[in-house]
Amino acid sequence: MSIFGLGRVGLPLAxxxxxxxxxxxxxxxxESKIAKINxxxxxxxxxxxxxxxxxxxxxRKLVASTHSKESIEQSDVIIVTVGTPTGSRxxxxxxxxxxxxxxxxxxxxxxxxxxxxxxxxxxxxANIVMPLLFKATGxxxxxxxxxxxCPERIVEGQAHRELYEVPExxxxxGDLSNVIALQxxxxxxxxxxxxxxxxxxAELAKLFTNIYRYVQFALANExxxxxxxxxxxxxxxxxxxxxxxxxxxxPRPGFAGGPCLAKDGLLLDNNTTYSxxxxxxxxxxxxxxxxxxxxxxxxxxxxxGMKIAVLGLxxxxxxxxxxxxxxxxxxxxxxxxxxxxxxxDPYVKDTMSLSDALKNPxxxxxxxxxxxxxxxxxxxxxxxxxxxxxxxxxxEASDFTRxxxxxxxxxx
Amino acid sequence: MSIFGLGRVGLPLAxxxxxxxxxxxxxxxxESKIAKINxxxxxxxxxxxxxxxxxxxxxRKLVASTHSKESIEQSDVIIVTVGTPTGSRxxxxxxxxxxxxxxxxxxxxxxxxxxxxxxxxxxxxANIVMPLLFKATGxxxxxxxxxxxCPERIVEGQAHRELYEVPExxxxxGDLSNVIALQxxxxxxxxxxxxxxxxxxAELAKLFTNIYRYVQFALANExxxxxxxxxxxxxxxxxxxxxxxxxxxxPRPGFAGGPCLAKDGLLLDNNTTYSxxxxxxxxxxxxxxxxxxxxxxxxxxxxxGMKIAVLGLxxxxxxxxxxxxxxxxxxxxxxxxxxxxxxxDPYVKDTMSLSDALKNPxxxxxxxxxxxxxxxxxxxxxxxxxxxxxxxxxxEASDFTRxxxxxxxxxx
Numbered sequence: 040m041s042i043f044g045l046g047r048v049g050l051p052l053a054x055x056x057x058x059x060x061x062x063x064x065x066x067x068x069x070e071s072k073i074a075k076i077n078x079x080x081x082x083x084x085x086x087x088x089x090x091x092x093x094x095x096x097x098x099r100k101l102v103a104s105t106h107s108k109e110s111i112e113q114s115d116v117i118i119v120t121v122g123t124p125t126g127s128r129x130x131x132x133x134x135x136x137x138x139x140x141x142x143x144x145x146x147x148x149x150x151x152x153x154x155x156x157x158x159x160x161x162x163x164x165a166n167i168v169m170p171l172l173f174k175a176t177g178x179x180x181x182x183x184x185x186x187x188x189c190p191e192r193i194v195e196g197q198a199h200r201e202l203y204e205v206p207e208x209x210x211x212x213g214d215l216s217n218v219i220a221l222q223x224x225x226x227x228x229x230x231x232x233x234x235x236x237x238x239x240x241a242e243l244a245k246l247f248t249n250i251y252r253y254v255q256f257a258l259a260n261e262x263x264x265x266x267x268x269x270x271x272x273x274x275x276x277x278x279x280x281x282x283x284x285x286x287x288x289x290p291r292p293g294f295a296g297g298p299c300l301a302k303d304g305l306l307l308d309n310n311t312t313y314s315x316x317x318x319x320x321x322x323x324x325x326x327x328x329x330x331x332x333x334x335x336x337x338x339x340x341x342x343x344g345m346k347i348a349v350l351g352l353x354x355x356x357x358x359x360x361x362x363x364x365x366x367x368x369x370x371x372x373x374x375x376x377x378x379x380x381x382x383x384d385p386y387v388k389d390t391m392s393l394s395d396a397l398k399n400p401x402x403x404x405x406x407x408x409x410x411x412x413x414x415x416x417x418x419x420x421x422x423x424x425x426x427x428x429x430x431x432x433x434x435e436a437s438d439f440t441r442x443x444x445x446x447x448x449x450x451x
Numbered sequence: 452m453s454i455f456g457l458g459r460v461g462l463p464l465a466x467x468x469x470x471x472x473x474x475x476x477x478x479x480x481x482e483s484k485i486a487k488i489n490x491x492x493x494x495x496x497x498x499x500x501x502x503x504x505x506x507x508x509x510x511r512k513l514v515a516s517t518h519s520k521e522s523i524e525q526s527d528v529i530i531v532t533v534g535t536p537t538g539s540r541x542x543x544x545x546x547x548x549x550x551x552x553x554x555x556x557x558x559x560x561x562x563x564x565x566x567x568x569x570x571x572x573x574x575x576x577a578n579i580v581m582p583l584l585f586k587a588t589g590x591x592x593x594x595x596x597x598x599x600x601c602p603e604r605i606v607e608g609q610a611h612r613e614l615y616e617v618p619e620x621x622x623x624x625g626d627l628s629n630v631i632a633l634q635x636x637x638x639x640x641x642x643x644x645x646x647x648x649x650x651x652x653a654e655l656a657k658l659f660t661n662i663y664r665y666v667q668f669a670l671a672n673e674x675x676x677x678x679x680x681x682x683x684x685x686x687x688x689x690x691x692x693x694x695x696x697x698x699x700x701x702p703r704p705g706f707a708g709g710p711c712l713a714k715d716g717l718l719l720d721n722n723t724t725y726s727x728x729x730x731x732x733x734x735x736x737x738x739x740x741x742x743x744x745x746x747x748x749x750x751x752x753x754x755x756g757m758k759i760a761v762l763g764l765x766x767x768x769x770x771x772x773x774x775x776x777x778x779x780x781x782x783x784x785x786x787x788x789x790x791x792x793x794x795x796d797p798y799v800k801d802t803m804s805l806s807d808a809l810k811n812p813x814x815x816x817x818x819x820x821x822x823x824x825x826x827x828x829x830x831x832x833x834x835x836x837x838x839x840x841x842x843x844x845x846x847e848a849s850d851f852t853r854x855x856x857x858x859x860x861x862x863x
Binding site for chain 2 (some may be wrong): 075161192194201205206208232236237239240241243244247248250251252254257258261262263266268269270272275277279280282283284285286287289307310314315316317319320323393398408411
């Protein structure tokens with residue numbers, strides 16, 4: 040079988056399927072990534088997968104390649120995991136999907152199966168993939184070859200656990216497609232639950248899953264703004280509201296972004312001409328970086344020429360993934376205001392060292408909740424900064440003796 | 452001690468505190484309600500509280516009265532639970548609170564304590580109650596007398612269990628106030644958790660709790676509309692998205708309203724000039740009754756002169772509470788379209804019997820998810836109606852052999 044796209048979705052899936060004993064060809068256009076993988080090196084930060092990658096590369100169960108044609112010919116099942124990013128006007132960029140499907144459509148798909156794992160607009164399988172492959176091959180999807188949507192629902196960095204445990208939603212065109220997808224995923228774990236929906240239903244299920252989380256984060260951020268306005272601390276209030284209460288699990292406020300949660304709502308929202316909860320949630324989460332800048336200006340006046348250390352660039356704790364990271368937006372905004380921004384992230388290459396970032400900053404912003412940051416209060420305090428602005432509320436005011444401490448969501 | 456307001460918040464609390472052995476005077480302006488309570492009869496539907504009410508009335512631990520002056524004079528602690536409804540333009544109606552506080556302010560409050568349990572706008576204690584009582588009595592809140600916010604967070608109909616189990620959030624003016632509130636609530640259950648916040652923090656915590664739930668219901672309803680638009684069934688998709696998935700507990704779609712959840716967001720939302728998530732959630736939930744009417748018209752054409760049975764009037768399952776019920780809005784809307792509406796609710800007085808409501812209706816709408824409704828498919832099917840529209844998705848299409856079945860959130 041082959042897996043197209045060796046990113047944060049495709050590569051962990053390739054490794055886990057290879058571990059189940061199937062032979063997997065991983066296909067990607069990025070030659071340097073292919074070279075790394077074939078040497079057994081993870082091309083991004085994911086220590087828990089490193090050993091498994093070494094094993095499946097050594098046993099030749101996983102081979103990475105740039106040759107899509109040969110890979111498809113040698114495969115019974117083709118899984119498409121390529122990226123579906125959004126463009127600058129929130130439209131879905133289908134170019135990678137089209138590029139792969141055009142290759143797939145050139146092969147003889149008779150009795151093979153194509154599984155779409157990339158996140159997409161509801162109706163993509165029915166309205167784009169099916170007619171495309173039918174026109175290209177003359178074969179009937181769901182009859183002459185299998186075709187299914189099986190959306191990825193794993194949390195980044197937990198694929199090594201969740202690919203085994205989280206149920207698989209399968210939206211096949213016809214029973215044949217469902218059976219093939221079921222057999223494939225049962226290889227990973229015979230106990231894995233397989234939930235069958237229609238293809239468009241499976242596409243919607245993926246979006247609902249991510250939007251649900253994203254709206255919770257947005258609501259926590261709205262609560263943060265309310266608490267600031269009323270002179271209170273949202274972190275403290277949310278903790279009390281949740282404690283032993285059977286109907287609340289309000290998240291803590293903080294940056295909400297990344298390449299999945301924010302985008303997935305837009306895929307639905309492009310299809311309405313009205314404001315939806317999703318669009319307001321997006322608007323709110325996307326406003327948090329500017330809100331941080333505005334709060335800093337209330338404390339410090341103009342930021343022009345000010346030295347500001349931003350700790351954390353990735354969008355997610357203990358990750359090196361900077362795609363659609365609110366921290367990137369914060370940094371660009373701060374630069375726009377004329378600040379000199381020093382960026383440190385322990386997981387992101389090409390950022391400064393911690394000690395360089397903490398050389399006499401006037402402001403330190405905690406822009407990610409990496410576990411490693413929790414021990415840094417002393418170092419930050421002795422950097423000479425006047426104020427620590429904690430977007431995530433990972434510290435308390437009492438952690439600092441010299442610097443003033445402010446957190447997002449608190450007027451205190 | 453005395454409790455002002457013997458509604459769905461005040462009366463269960465009065466009963467539970469009386470059961471703890473304290474002598475409670477329940478105060479209300481409604482004489483017929485007072486008479487009922489003093490005969491040991493619940494004035495609203497709450498079977499689980501009936502026996503306890505009988506016991507505490509018989510033992511004279513609970514006495515209901517219309518005399519506020521004497522009640523306050525005889526009490527060390529005064530709990531205010533009167534209603535804080537919103538008016539037709541979503542402004543909070545403080546009249547009941549003002550009315551009680553004006554009485555309370557006439558008494559000598561020295562060494563007494565006043566506890567505000569009514570839901571209110573954040574800052575109500577600090578900006579209204581404190582200056583009002585200080586001006587009326589000349590006594591210092593938190594020093595000369597105790598004053599605290601202790602918001603109700605019980606789900607209606609579960610007070611007999613949750614008043615013992617759910618932590619109490621206490622927002623006192625000063626330590627004295629907190630200690631008095633703590634001692635009172637520990638009487639109910641010594642193991643009950645007491646969580647201390649500032650008064651405005653406690654007011655916010657109550658709103659966050661209810662808004663969190665309300666937004667979840669709104670999002671489920673947004674998902675329902677999306678699913679309809681894409682030709683799918685939201686109930687089925689939500690079930691799959693939630694199943695064994697560690698990050699989803701998306702509610703089922705349905706009417707979301709009532710006197711608490713919808714209102715509480717407005718209390719915050721009146722204080723912003725922009726659309727918030729709360730305001731969009733409100734807009735969406737409030738649009739569901741009209742959406743049901745529009746969907747019915749797609750199926751049936753004009754509803755003018757049509758006989759429509761609406762089963763369920765209360766806003767909540769197994770309750771007789773019709774305040775701010777979306778079903779009431781649905782019925783008014785259907786009448787506006789010229790339909791003849793037959794309303795049955797097993798718990799709501801002055802509604803029709805089931806058999807009268809099911810006399811040859813053309814449409815039956817399931818507008819509440821009362822447990823008792825789940826066995827009605829056969830009766831509804833044989834009523835001769837052409838279509839069953841199920842707002843809550845409590846039935847399946849296969850439950851009906853004669854009538855067509857449609858549910859909110861499904862295009863099928």
